[in-house]
Amino acid sequence: MKPHYLTPLFSPRNVAVIGASDTPGSVGQAVFANLLAGNFQGKLYPVNLNHRIVGGIAATPSVRLIEGPIDLAVVTTALRGLPAIVKDCGKKGVKAILLAKDFSDSEDVERAAMDEARSLARHYGIRILGPNVLGLMRPVAGFNASNYNSRVKAGNLALVSQSSALCTAMLDWADSKGIGFSSVVSVGEALDVEFGEILDYLIADNFTQGILLHVHHVHDSRRFMSALRAAARTKPVVVVKSGRYEDDVIGVTHSSNMVESGDVFDAALSRAGVLRVATIAQLFTAAKVxxxxxxxxxxxxxxxxxxxxxxxxxxxxxxxxxxxxxxxxxxxxxxxxxxxxxxxxxxxxxxxxxxxxxxxxxxxxxxxxxxxxxxxxxxxxxxxxxxxxxxxxxxxxxxxxxxxxxxxxxxxxxxxxxxxxxxxxxxxxxxxxxxxxxxxxxxxxxxxxxxxxxxLQTPGPLEGERLVPDVLSARAVIATAQAEGRSILSERESKAVLAAFNIPVNPTRLAASEDEAVRYAAEIGYPVVLKIDSPDIIYKSDVGGVELNISNEATLRDAYRGIIGRTLQARPEAKIVGISVQPMRKRRFARELMVGVTHDASFGPVITFGAGGIAVEVMQDRALSLPPVNHYLVERMIDKTRIGKILGPFKNMPGIDLEALKNIVLHVSELVCELPEVREMDINPLMADESGVVALDARIIVQPQPQGKPYGHMAIMPYPVHIVHCAMLKDGTTVMIRPVRPEDAQMQQEFVRNLSEESRYNRYMSSIKQLSQSMLVRFTQLDYDREMALAMVRQTDDGEEQLAVARYITDPDNESCEFALEVADSWQGKGIGVTLMQALFDAAREQGLKTMVGEVLAGNKGMLKLMARLGFVVTTHPEDRALTIVTKDLQGEAPVKSLQ
CATH class of the missing domain: 3.40.50.261 (Succinyl-CoA synthetase domains)
Structure with missing residues (x-):
């Protein structure tokens, strides 16, 4: 791959310090002195309007007057002049700017200047780190563009901190313990460059063997989670978070009231495969171990x-x-x-x-x-x-x-x-x-x-034998409510959405009158339950809007009038649609549970599970997970709760149908994935016993969502089921093209074993007989946000057989990707290569990629011919004549629909 686009920031060869100064105590003096004292091997250029020499080096009044290229500009002057500086840097061809100057949020002029500077930087393709940063250090390279005035030892840990003050404290503590660093990055306010991009750079940095993060808040959770998961696959990552209780999750359902933002952050870090600690001492101790x-x-x-x-x-x-x-x-x-x-x-x-x-x-x-x-x-x-x-x-x-x-x-x-x-x-x-x-x-x-x-868990919206949900029906219910200006679905509507996703619900009939309620009860069969139906009332019990175990008509009529009277007295302004009539479920050995969905400002939808019933908020017995989830993740959620301990056989009670409960949570996960409009949800109580699980009550809160990429509302990209499709080969063979899953490891290994030695050499440029365990994990455990592998499979009596696989992995700039294609020897010449590559083009275009690049052995004439047929530009490798570079422009073409 080409060098990371943040290389000019982390490994510059030529650095201009704008505002470099000899004035004691100034930021410009501190930064320039540190660069001079750090044995930086590149060239340093001081830029100062009033002095011709700074630190014994000739200065220029503008970065544009410097002879030769500049990779990085370190700005130590007032931020009011930042737009003009960015414009000069853009015309000079500078690729990165470090803002080593603080600013105050109360200074509206500086805020406006930074907004203008960010716009100009995007125009010129400049990346900006800061403001409010301590600076950037690469001790392994003698590069210290910071105002930190103590020594920093070189080592193999990278430290990335959102707070300059905390960063200095951590550096001081580390120095006392003899801990060294490959990089020290102060993120500051993250005007432009954020955690995710910095992590992407550190993943490929050979000097870095472990990563320490201090996080206060996250702007782009999708990029953050994707980069964090990629980093954790190859290097230990330890995180300390500040401000745990500052941004509580705010909502109207029980699920939201039971969740704190710190809990969501913990759940996110767990899914990322990193370790969260509570103190600076724990941060470094854990990192060393x-x-x-x-x-x-x-x-x-x-x-x-x-x-x-x-x-x-x-x-x-x-x-x-x-x-x-x-x-x-x-x-x-x-x-x-x-x-x-x-x-x-x-x-x-x-x-x-x-x-x-x-x-x-x-x-x-x-x-x-x-x-x-x-x-x-x-x-x-x-x-x-x-x-x-x-x-x-x-x-x-x-x-x-x-x-x-x-x-x-x-x-x-x-x-x-x-x-x-x-x-x-x-x-x-x-x-x-x-x-x-x-x-x-x-x-x-x-x-x-x-x-x-x-x-290692990369679940789809639902695993195993998949019951296809009626997504269109669920969306129609939500659309009707939104068209009426409502964000709260009624119990009937909420249950209709759940039923569309194969979640068993207690049937509900809406009665607009007392007589209608009597008729419905006779049809359903006594005993029944009556509940108030109002879009303005979330918790029906709070207004006396529920009557249970009604066994005859006379009791039902009294209950009907009582519910209406109590509701009007408690909430006279509430709109009453009617009274819902439901069968009274009597289950001797049932446990009351709750499954819910809440929304976190940073990480999007969160699934909750725990004890249900009327004491749900008092019990505070719940576990969280970011969707999508699979069986393993659901089991861990259940095991974390106190109610989970009594779901098995307990005294005289038989164990519940645990598989049915797990499937309910999996279906909720699928609902969250496919319906970005769902903001909050409560299924409470969810009754579970030895014969099954049923949702007795439910409430869904919805919110309009802008159109964007599929699953753009989620912090973790689920299995992209929307690109699974069937096709037919030239010989009439029906095949399925789908993204590779973790469960495909054995099938992938068998596919490689059956390749000829020549095919394996052409693909892997070595004489391997099969994939190593690490390679197998790498090829099947995918982050679909940054890579894709499409397998072409056919169904046989023994299960699925892989005929071919095409994959790409994106460059850090998210604009280009490298691809590879493998076709089984026995299936060559049947149109597989064209069919699969065209499907890969569609997936890459959907992700917004512009260019696809690959390397082919010059002697592989069949592959070169295929690439030419698919519209790739074929060129000689500039450094290795045995290789040929093939490049395809993915823009300006309509997505390929016909796969023949």
Whole structure:
């Protein structure tokens, strides 16, 4: 791929400092001095209207007067003059501007100047970082365009912070701990360049092995999530967020009232496969542990100690942090009974008695590491009579090298064990002065593992045997309400939308009179439920608008009049449409649940699940997930709730139909994906028992949405089901063209194995026999926002067979993409290449891409002929004569509808 478009910002060769100065205390002096002192290998040009020399270097009054090209302009002058500076930079050909100057929101002149400057920058193709930034540092390259006045050590961590003040605090803390950085980026107000773009650059940066983020708020959640997920696939990412409670989710339904923006942010980070921490200290500790490649596969911890007191306190800390104490297997207990003194603790924590020798420590720790029920071991050493701290430490270092499970070491004391701590540091072992710090890190590692599992989930709107929803019917209901100027759907309308997405609902009949209600009740069969029907009343129980278990006509008439009277008294201004009549569902073993949807200002729709009924807000028992979800994600939501613990067999109650419940949440996810107009939704109560699940009450809030890209309302791009279609090959074979799914891994592997050696070499330029596990994951775990892989498959008696696959991955500029095409040898010459590539063109155009580029071996005449037929421009590779470059302009052509 071509260099990242932010390369002029991060790796400039020629830098102009506009406002460079010798005036002590000025931003221009601080930035220019740091650039001079940092051994920057490129050329520096001071720009100053009043001085001909700055820092001993000849200055110019304008960037346009500098001889030679300029990659980056660092602006340290007042922002009122920014439009003129941007115009000069544009005419000079500058590609990036760093605003190292603060501004005040109260200064309307500066705000207007920045808006004008942003417009000019877009015209000239200039990218702007800032304002309100500390600056930009690349310690690995000696580049320091900031006003930070302390040293920053070079290292392999990238730090990206939204706050300049917090960034300086983190740098000061890191320096005291000897932590170095590949890059330090202060985002500031993000007038132009945002988190997502910076993350995109750091993904491909070879100097960066881990990424630390401080986030206050996110502007473009789709780009942020896409870049964050891409980064987390290749490098550890640790995030600390400020302002957790500043922007609560605001809405009218129970789902919205139960959700805070911080909870939504947590759910988003979980899906991105990153680790969220609460403090700066945790940020760097977690980063160091992750960068050292410590990993866990669960949260079961064993504690080995020669002091029962510290061991019990550590166990208490584990309970507080939600870490599970491992239950040692019978085989492990037998080994420990044979090896340890008779008075050892007999369980976890494993107290091996105060006079434990180094060998006794090693034996106990080795047994715990080998136990399949243990995911990590914490060793607590207390210096006592008969102990040898250094030899014990040496044995622990050796054990860590032998095991793939993490070993956390806590040598209590100070001077007596200092030599052991030095050994741990030199050996890069995870060691802590206090056991609770080690337990906290273990908890974070376990969370990171869980989040990495969530990262692998790329669900479609619905998985498995898909019941096709009646989307048009649901949209018609919503359109009718919006045409009447209503944003709140009635219960009947809400249930009609749910039913269109195959969600079982309690049937509802609307009665406009008392007699009509009696007739409907007779048709439905007693007992029945009466509810007020009003677009102005969200919570019917609040106005006495519900009567349950009505068993005869006389009771129904009294109930009807009572509901009308109470409603008019409580809400005289409310419009009453009528009274809904529903069957009274009596389920002896039912649990009342709730599934809802709320809307977050940054991340869009959020699905909630938890306990339902009238005490839903008091119980506050709920779990969140960003849609789309799949079975794995739904199971995790259910497991997080208290109500989830009693959905199985409980005392005399049989377990509910859990599969039916999961399908309800999956259908809600599909509804959210396909109906961007749905702003909020409550299904409460959702009654679940051993015979199934049914929605007894529902309410949907809608809001008009502008037309845009499919699924543009979501933070995570779901499986693009809208581009799945059937086609027919020249020989009459019916095939399906669809995006590749994670479940296609085995089919993809079989496809590659069956290719001829020549075909595999032409595609992969190597003699591989099959894809490695990492390549297989890379080719099937897709982020459809930035890449696409279309598989052509046919149905056989043994399932699906892949005939071909075409894929592209976008450049960071989101304007061009690189493509690849593979066709099974036995299906060559049947029009597959043309059919599949034309479908790929459609997908690329929909994403707004302008150019498609690929490399073909010069000797692959068949592929070159196909590319020419498809309208690619064929040119010789400028550096490798064995390769040919093929390029296609995707703009100005109508999407291909005919696939023949």
């Amino acid at each position: 992750l960068a050292a490649n410590y990993r866990v596969t669960g949260k079961r911890l064993a504690i080995v100690t020669n002091g029962i007191g510290p061991g019990v306190l550590a166990a208490d800390s584990a309970y507080m942090y939600g870490v599970e104490l491992a239950k040692l297997s019978a085989a492990s207990l037998d080994l420990l009974n044979e090896s340890l003194p008779r008075n050892w603790s007999g369980s976890n924590p494993v107290d091996i008695i105060g006079d434990a020798s180094p060998v006794r420590f090693r034996t106990a720790v080795k047994v715990c590491l080998d136990d399949p029920n243990v995911d990590g071991v914490l060793v607590i050493f207390t210096p006592q009579a008969g102990t040898d701290h250094l030899t014990t430490a040496q044995l622990m270092v050796g054990l860590q090298r032998e095991s793939n499970k993490p070993l956390f070491l806590s040598w209590l004391g100070d001077a007596k064990v200092s030599e052991s701590r030095e050994l741990f540091s030199k050996s890069k072992c995870a060691h802590f002065r206090a056991p609770e710090f080690a337990i906290e890190v273990f908890r974070n590692l376990a969370s990171y593992h869980q989040n990495q599992q969530l990262l």
